[in-house]
Amino acid sequence: MKKVVVITGYNSGIGKGLTALYQKDGHTVIGLDKFGEFDNKTTFMVDVADEQLVANTFDIIGNLYGKIDVLINCAGYAVFGATELIPTQDAKNMFDVNYFGILNCIKAAIKYMDKGSRIYNISSACALYAVPFRTHYSASKAAVSMLSYGLRMELKDSGIDVVAICPGDVRTNFSKNRKKTMLTNEKYGQRIEKSAKQIEQRESKRMTIEYATGKMYKIFNKKHTKPMYIVGKSIKFLNFVTRLVPTSTVLHFTNKYL
């Protein structure tokens, strides 16, 4: 059956990869993004943090296509730096996109969804572990995962399925778009700069978009879903190991190596 699929952040990275896969199989993809070229039929210029604009856009989509079978919430970005020194407004802006942006889209889309429809929220491996200097981002993604699990239970009787996807590192524009605060003080010394460099050095080790979205697409085509999927072999392994040891051990080694 051909589906009507709405993807936020469709113009780059994971959203772009998923758009191509759905289109290849003949599904109708409607893309939402902040910048690009938009025809207001299959592509719409939307800041997901703008609740009213999101609501209006989903009403247009609902009227044009009559239903939404799949909503994939990809739009998101990260802030980086010492939690104490990142301007609180920067953290709030990120939550407005990463958490409330997803909430805005779900609330606007759900009236056009029916039994069998699915909502995929792109969370992160950072929802599974806190990472130093990426604390706000981890918190926003943990919130996305909790939103997904709670909604999954609430929507059970309606037949609308909600799934959190937790990818490890993927080679997209994500690193470039990360909002960095490089301020430091005597508590952190060179650690912030070191951590930023370490992220840069690992860039080539990230999964390719094709690999990560290919894995996601396989998950999306499953008849039955689980509440959460990890994408990336090393994160799957780490998740298995870290569930066997105390949190203090997990924090000790995360802090040592990241």
Ligand SMILES: NC(=O)c1ccc[n+]([C@@H]2O[C@H](COP(=O)([O-])OP(=O)(O)OC[C@H]3O[C@@H](n4cnc5c(N)ncnc54)[C@H](OP(=O)(O)O)[C@@H]3O)[C@@H](O)[C@H]2O)c1
């Ligand atoms: N790449 C990774 O390693 C990784 C790992 C785990 C989870 N994720 C998550 O995966 C999702 C997709 O990220 P990506 O890696 O594909 O990064 P990306 O290449 O930067 O793509 C993100 C897309 O979201 C758009 N976007 C950002 N803020 C928006 C807003 N307020 N309204 C509408 N669109 C907005 C961006 O538009 P602009 O470029 O115009 O800002 C961009 O097109 C994010 O939620 C990210 O947190 C990524």
